[in-house]
Structures are given as structure tokens and as C-alpha cells.
Amino acid sequence: MIRINSILYQLHTLSLVAIVTSFAWISTISARAATAINPPWGLKLGHSAQRVETEIASAGLRISDKTSKQGRSTWTLDGFKQENLTGAKLHFDSRSRLEEVELQYGNPEWTSKQFEGFADFFLKKLQADFGPALLVERRTEQQNDVQTTIECHQWRREKMRLSCIRFSAQTIHSATTKKTKSQNSKKALPKQLHYDTISLHYRLMR
Secondary structure, three states: OHHHHHHHHHHHHHHHHHHHHHHHHHHHHHHHHHOOOOOOOOOOOOOEHHHHHHHHHHOOOEEEEEEEEOOEEEEEEEOOOOOOEEEEEEEEOOOOEEEEEEEEEOOOOOOHHHHHHHHHHHHHHHHHHHOOOEEEEEEEEEEOOEEEEEEEEEEEEOOEEEEEEEEEEEEOOOHHHHHHHHOOOOOOOOOOOEEEEEEEEEEEOO
16 A cells, blocks of 8 residues: 555656646747847837937947838948848838848858858757747749759747748759860869858838
């Protein structure tokens, strides 16, 4: 009888541990899901252009260019110091409210393998901050000797949406090109070129 009670007690203890562990896991997932999606530098989607200009100055950034098309404005920012951040643009709607923040990441000196490593790390970091992403697009196309790959992951919070778009383009030498070049030993096969970038899009959904 004592042994049976001991076993029941152990099972009860294990059940409590499992419940606590499950609750902690669910709490972690819920916390990630509740994490607000906000652009960097203290910017807030929906703020007026005048307010955004003050926020930009407070962050130590500069507006290097302003363009307008069909009643919508785009500002190009400069002065940021984040590693591998190559460009930043702010897009405003027809009411001069901040509608989208676009950030471009990359490094022209990277090889394709180095970009792959950065892209994987970048996506894991976003998933750690905002939880699992929704893969909304992945496609590879080839036109002539250029192959392009686009992959897009998204996170959503009420009226906010964050898209992480990975774009790669590289030259693919066809068999015909290789055969032609090999027949002429004086001409080397053209160097394979590639262009890789990741863009983040913080967007206000209507």
C-alpha cells in the first residue's frame, strides 16, 4: 500500500512538472506573439511627416532625398551606423502619414555562401523576436543567363505587418555558352556574377 501511494505521488509530481513546463512554453509563444512590430529609431507607423522628421533628428539620422509621386512621398535616410544596413526609406500615404519603413541589408563583398549564412541568421533572429513566420512566397525564375530567387516571410500584428524579402540574382552560363568559349582557348569563360539583398518592410495595413 505504501509503495502504491509512493508511485501515485511520483506520477502526480511528474504531471505537475509537465503542466508547468507546458504553461511556460505557451507563455513564451504568447509573449512572442504579443511583441509589437515597430520600426527602429523610435519611428511609429501612422505618425505625421512633421513628427517623423523630429524622430529622425532625435535618432541622429539625416534625410538625403525626398521624392513625391501621385500624392505619396518617399524619404531616403542617411547617417545610420547599423552593420550591413545599406539603405533606408520612409514611405508616406496621401495624408502624409508614415505608411511603410523599408530597410535594405547586404554587403557587395560577400560571396553567395556568406550571404546565405547571413540570411539564415537574420531570419532566425526575427523569429526569435516575433515567433514563427508565415512563408508567403518562394519562387525561382530564369531569363536568358540570369536566375533570380525571391523568398518572402511575414509577421502580422493587428494593423501592422513585417515582411522579410530575400532576393538573389546570379548569372548561369548555359551549355551553349560553355561550348562556344571552350572552342576558343584565348577567351575565358565570363565570371559568374551575383547580387544578393534582404529587405525589411514595416507596413501599416488599412
